[in-house]
Amino acid sequence: GAVVSQHPSWVICKSGTSVKIECRSLDFQATTMFWYRQFPKQSLMLMATSNEGSKATYEQGVEKDKFLINHASLTLSTLTVTSAHPEDSSFYICSARDLIGLGEQYFGPGTRLTVT
């Protein structure tokens, strides 16, 4: 099946710093990628939808200036958490939709962010 990778798998940073998370579709092209956030024992919460070459669409309540998303190519999207705070600590998961086929979504392994 299709593979989506994320890097890093975990990161610890200090308050006030910025962290970049990469999401890559390894063996398929994705015009649309999604970024989710997941709190312990809860389901996934969609943060934003990114389309290659255009601005991301953010869900209500998600600060676009804090969570910067760039979808520079058909295989790479990045999420930058700017001026991180402890409350940004969470599990971030990206997803990519295959350009062709049935529109199945494939998910990355997630990135555990801890802000101290």
Add this chain to the structure above:
Amino acid sequence: KQEVTQIPAALSVPEGENLVLNCSFTDSAIYNLQWFRQDPGKGLTSLLLIQSSQREQTSGRLNASLDKSSGRSTLYIAASQPGDSATYLCAVRAANFGNEKLTFGTGTRLTIIP
């Protein structure tokens, strides 16, 4: 607004038993429905995808059904194994053009007892 519910929230069954997980959704205008599994601290693994025109999909010991008109889907797992222990999530994609989002259910945490 689409709402997706999964019942039960948690389930424990002895190894070898067959089991059914349930998913219901409020808006029947869906494009497709996907079942995923998530292991603790991991991402999601896609199990089965059912298009709105289909009634079921099978993969190995897994069978997913879809009754779009009643807003229900079930995931049947045959001959359960301890390795099946995970959280199972269903998600629906809206049918309206331009709506790319998946709406996730609350998940069922499955434990298979050896």
